[in-house]
Ligand SMILES: Cc1cc2nc3c(=O)[nH]c(=O)nc-3n(C[C@H](O)[C@H](O)[C@H](O)COP(=O)(O)OP(=O)(O)OC[C@H]3O[C@@H](n4cnc5c(N)ncnc54)[C@H](O)[C@@H]3O)c2cc1C
């Protein structure tokens with residue numbers, strides 16, 4: 001884990017509530033792996049005190065990117081930052097996707113819902129440079145919620161989009177779009193990130209069809225590096241299940257490890 005108090009914002013883009021920042025942070029860029037995240041100090045004031053977690057969206061030389069949706073006080077403050085500002089970040093944190101084991105596997109599917117697309121771009125970069133071209137599924141409520149569609153297209157990836165209101169692509173949930181495409185596809189590995197109900201639905205399909213799948217979980221995080229126990233979730237083990245710190249043991253877990261919410265009751 002590294003601390004970079006002077007990560008320079010070199011580029012900023014935004015689409016309605018979604019923001020993409022390029023940060024110059026050579027030290028964190030050199031060690032980052034897909035599925036890992038950084039903890040960002042959103043304000044130089046004491047409130048909000050806690051850093052906020054964001055997936056590493058891409059790595060390009062000495063730069064990393066983060067892609068986030070404005071959803072509360074911390075992300076609002078962050079969205080006000082401008083090119084030339086410095087950010088205080090800690091990372092890379094957590095255990096990411098097991099992408100290197102699959103670098104020769106074809107028919108890899110990446111499924112992102114809303115802001116959950118964030119870690120999948122870095123994963124697609126790594127897979128692509130290892131010789132695998134993943135197939136992308138990207139869903140949002142409306143066409144404004146899938147702003148990274150062109151970014152994936154520019155890389156030459158096949159991308160299936162869905163919107164709940166039908167304003168772009170498949171009308172309905174990305175899980176239904178994915179199930180529909182299973183007529184034509186035979187995925188050998190799934191990597192997904194998004195709202196928990198989306199990931200749970202994909203996990204059920206994956207288990208039923210025997211497709212290995214990994215999911216990046218979210219949890220409210222106090223520290224991001226194992227000190228506060230704020231992020232625990234129940235994970236299946238050989239002995240049954242145990243509470244683990246998502247920030248250290250995850251945030252990525254396989255479908256066989258995750259105890260989805262209703263299963264807990
Ligand atoms: C490992 C990890 C990676 C993440 N990567 C990204 C990313 O790449 N892009 C992105 O947009 N978001 C990401 N998130 C979620 C992001 O951290 C939260 O949206 C952010 O912390 C909210 O801060 P806030 O101060 O704006 O919201 P708050 O004012 O604190 O809360 C606003 C709303 O967001 C919910 N919320 C707060 N923290 C979290 C959280 N950690 N997870 C889920 N919901 C939360 C609250 O319950 C509330 O409903 C990630 C979360 C984790 C755990």
Ligand code: FES
Nearest residue numbers: 224226228229247
């Ligand atoms: S966020 Fe503090 S222990 Fe995980």
